[in-house]
Amino acid sequence: MNTPIFRAFAVPLTALMLIASLFILLRGHNAPGGGFIGGLVAAAAFALQAAAFGPKAVRRAVKVSPLSVAAFGLSAACVAGLFSALADMPFMTGLWIEPHLFGITVPLSTVMLFDAGVYLVVVGAVTAIALAVEEEEP
């Protein structure tokens, strides 16, 4: 699979897929998408990159271990659920704030943080599996 054409296309394609994955994550609440699908798209992007340049290159580029990303996402999701305790509401109650930034209303919520956590878990875990399977044996 190491053809020059594939390699040449892999970089912009990966970048596009990553941006698309973020877009899918953020639009998910109102249109098809969400953390789970976005995470899968991002994982596919990393798998593509690994197919073109090898898993070592992906690890170098990402810098942190994919599984730590998953763990971080899981913690973020837990924290998102705990916010409601501050408002004296049951675990996982969604809280919303709508601050006005630069004249635009930006709805922010613990639900969004939770979805981002889902995204990170899926990216991290699937990428970790894909890279580990692809790596040459020592």
Added chain:
Amino acid sequence: MTSGATEATFAALVLPFLGAVVAPVLAGRFGARAAWGLAVLPALSFLHFCSLVPEIAGGAPVTGGYAWVPSYNLSFSWYLDGLSLTFALLVTGIGALIVLYAGGYLKGHVLQGRFLAFLFLFMGAMLGLVVSDSFLMLFIFWEMTSITSFLLIGFDHERRAARRAALQALVITGGGGLFLLAGLLLLWNVTDVTHMSLALPYGEALKASPYYLAVLLLVLMAAFTKSAQFPFHAWLPNAMEAPTPVSAYLHSATMVKAGIYLLMRLYPALGGTAAWEIILPVFGGLTLIVGAVMAVGESDLKRMLAYTTLASLGLLVLLLGAGGDDAVEAAVLYLMAHALFKGAFFMLAGILDHETGSRDITALGGLVSAMPLTFAITLAAALSMGGLPPFFGFLAKEEIYAALAGGNLRAILLTATVVLGNALMFAAAFVIALKPFLGARKPTPRAPHEAPILLWLAPAVLALAGLVAALLSPRFHALFSTPMASAVRAAPAPVEIGPMPHFGLPLLLSVVTILVGIGVWLLADRLRPAVALLVATLSPGPDAAFDEFIAGLLALARRVTRLTQPGRLHIYMTVMFATLAAALFVTPALYGEWPAWPRFAPLLPSEAMIFAVAVIGLGAVITARQRLTAIVALGIQGFAVAVIFVFYSAPDLAFTQFMVETLSVVILTLVMMRLRLSVVDRRAPRRRLVDGALALGGGFGLVLLTLKTLETPFDPALSLFFGQWSRVIAHGRNVVNVIIVDFRGTDTLGEIAVVTAAGLAVLALLRRRSTRRGKA
């Protein structure tokens, strides 16, 4: 009771756990001197419980607690009546003394802090056990005492014997705890309450219930394992591998009495029936005789004491099962006397071991000149244990004989058993109290000298308490004995016995006991080998049986593992799909509920094309010669399914399906390369046939299930609910996503935890493979 008192009691219950946290820090900084400061914590608890004595002695139990899971009636709640309070005082009072003693005993030990932390953990657990009102709390603390006992017995974990003893204690007492759980659950089912204070008044209903015997047997299993009744007693003598403070505290004064506590606690609910009055005296009597005989046959000080403890526990069980009100009072008195003198005795044995380097009774002699104070305290403990006036042990023994003596066969049998057991214990007590101190001086590994105050203070206080309690008996009975006996019997039970001997049958029996005891004492050296011979003749005993049991259990586990985990993927897959097919076909066949052939809507050309793609993909999977082709073809079929989802307006589902199919193809391919499977799938024709049948079975089974599901009328309640509220209360128009992250967010949290764990597991498996290959 005011709310401030609730908090104070809670604090008294938590203080030992606080001790567990600070002990390592303090011991690390101040060494043995930290014991003085640490002993303050249980002493404070002790004082708090003392302050409750007048109220409880007045007949008003102290209760309190906090709700835990109110919807299940679970609470952290305590119920302090005379019984619980006496136990709480023993646990905290002796606990404070033991901390001091442990400070002196393990002076300079590297892990003294850890030891004290374990000791405090146990103290907190034991305290929780005896004050618990809620069943759940009782069970949790019960198992916690087993676990902390495991840690303490195995403290010296570099010795094999200590590890074995710790494991044995954990298996037997922790296993008994499971019986307790079952018993309490059954009790809950019968009485419909989850708290001791509420369950006890159900005694009559419970005894009439068909489940009575089951509850009783389960509770007895728990009590007998914890209180080391024959034949579950082997762990107690072996537990002497623990450092002596542990033996003194856990294995004489407190933990082994947890079983007795349970029997006393449930006496109003379960006691007094024919089954109770047959089982308890039989096992108690057996334990009494076995323990007393073995004690005379031992030469190791601590093991001798352990066997006498066994005998005492047997005596307590026998008394509780003897029937009659006096027997309960006798058990109450004996329990208190035993906690005082046996705790002291163990600590004294520890002093001898510590200061001379030996605890073999035959290797010690003439120590009175070197250790006069230790001798005096030992003598006081022995007098109480031997049941001589004016010590508290005498009161207990008089009450025992007054309660048991009678004209019928049962009474005579019980009395004879108890007289024999007591005589043997009397002999053992004076063997320990006199043999090491009198006679010719024998050379010891260490030059003997008097113990430091940290060591002798605790046994001295306990021995003195045994004397003071007897001398001030009217006051002591009013404050402790009577409330405790009344709590056990759930009726007023005034205790009146005093330290002055009265002529009568009990005194006569006491004299017989002492005379027989002196006889055994004189013959002790000659009896020891005789008992050893007897034990050798009767062996293998329960101790060896335990090893057999563990070995058998491990062998069984290995066999089951080999059967269920053959380690071949092909077998796993065959089992899974065969089960799936069987489940899907057998159920409708049994109930005769096959789905009817549904009416299909006419197929649109676009749909027909997608179906064709899916079928072509499947055909390619089946006919492909190369594995890689099959994997990619499987992906084609998956994509076709995704397109079908799009047709039926499930964009999120379709989207996910696309991504999952893509990644599956990639990862499957990588796995195939990684496992170095041959490019071509070569299966024997017979196996092809079997695999094909399984695949068809599973596939058609799922078709049946789907058809059957479609037959049930569609209930739009949920769709309507989510459609209506998703935008309004969850601020999202994409219902699927709102369900995932908000309405059912906790499910998702669980799912992503599974995804993370799966990632970890895959990495672990791959790493294990590669390291194994690296080594080979």
